[in-house]
Amino acid sequence: MSNHSEDIQAAGSDTRPPMLDRTDFESWQQRIQLYCKGKDHGEYILQSIDEGPFNMGRCRDEIATGTDGPYLGPERDRVVADLSQAEKDRLRADIHATNILLQGLQRDIYKLINHNTDAKDIWDNAKMLLEGSELTKDDRESQLYD
Template sequence: MILESVENGPLIWPTVEENGVIRTKKYAELSAAEKIKVDCDMKATNIILQGLPADIYSLVNHHRVAKDLWERVQLLMQGESLHTYYLRFTQLINDMNIYKMKMEQFQVNTKFLNSRPPEWSKFVTDVKLVKDLHTSNFDQLHAYLKQHELHANEVRIMRERNQDPLAFIANQQMTPPYFNHYQSSYNNPQWYQISIQPSQCASI
């Protein structure tokens, strides 16, 4: 239920009619199941906040809805190093264990991989093919992905530059020869595939 709070949003508080006026129920008036849901919403928010670095925490600690908080954190944490993400994920798993939240190893590994930003998609697919997510742990997945962090960062840089056609053209005019080698490698479908959003096609 804590995970559901993060993925699907909090309890929609029920209402009650009193003296012809409709109002939101108080906590004491909720059913047992509804109280559990509210408690899980609060725990989900606390777990996320406890795993954040101070600079990110200061930007999101006003959020009280776990789903909104998590989506905001994902945006703010784009571009963080793999090691920083690994430490944050480890803290999150540790907090879950404190709350006695048990997840299958496959679930933990899937969450670890699927939370990586788009530039990691090719390498995430690779690790899913070579590693058994039922028996491996996310420490091993981190070690595998670490070998490809340089390439993932290069993909992110190219993607960010390509989002603005004018910036891309200007960059092309100033790009040193050695960078063209990397650029040509991105066009090689054998190791990398880039997905272009419809909005980007329209802008191009």
């Protein structure tokens, strides 16, 4: 059976995102960002975390062509088949970003924010929960000698 520090070390491997150490949110934030950059479409993953999920938008299909130009049908929601390859990659990155963040959270924090479905909400809530609760450098050093 492993202990907590072994779990944190294992979580920092290439196959798993870095595990949150609640005493140092800022460090975890930097490590998560580096981990995301190292993934395929890392820029899209970070964009999902920073800006929110990809919005597929709406479109109008061409139903006929006339002398005045194309005639368009009613506006509709776009579906995956309407997307370019780059847009599909961005859409997949949303899912990947959510998985990375949820896998990097400790179980008690995960339980508090797992109802969020997109990476930006998860990120913002984790940040709100933990950013103010970090130990100062003096607090960490005093714990070493207690």
